[in-house]
Amino acid sequence: MGELELFKKSLVTTSSKRVSFSLLVLRIGVSISMIYLHGYPRLINFGKISSEFTDPLGIGTDTSLALVVFAEFFCSLFLVFGLLTRWICVPLIITMIIATWVVNGGKGFIFQEKSFIYLICYSSLLISGSGYFSLDFKLFGKK
Structure with missing residues (x-):
């Protein structure tokens, strides 16, 4: 295989x-x-x-903050280790949807950008899963 073929293969595989x-x-x-x-x-x-x-869902400020802390701290901690990745992404995605379109909606995209980027990352991980280097794979992957 020539150098050009190796180069082409490296781009698509x-x-x-x-x-x-x-x-x-x-x-x-x-x-x-x-x-x-x-x-x-x-x-x-x-x-x-x-x-x-902020209480965007009308469930009380303490409850809203507790749910956000659960997602942003505890779910993110699970995500570091790749434990229950797809399930853990769900509260993070919900939190980022609310942050993007409810809390920061109407303020302009400059205020929505950060939560939107997080949303893209969490959605990608929901679709892909955690991969080989994760506790998910070690505990539940194919042997």
Whole structure:
């Protein structure tokens, strides 16, 4: 096989390990970002911010904040390890839909962009799953 054929093949083929590694990078990157910038600050300041937190669904500010902390901190922590990835993505996706179109809706895309990018990442992980480098694969994958 000539150099041109090898080059063409490298553009269109992927190995499952490379794809799984990219899923690992995506899972860890988006999760650490979510935990560090959003989930952890809300968790440790829960009492201070709960009365002022937005209540977009009319379920109370404490409940709204608790659900957001569950998604942004605890679900993201599970996502780092690739544990129950597809199930864990559901609360994160719901949170990002609400953040994008309910909380920041009408403010312009500059305010919606961050939550929209998170939404794209979580939707991709919901579709793809966690990949080979995950607890999902170790616990439930093919032996």
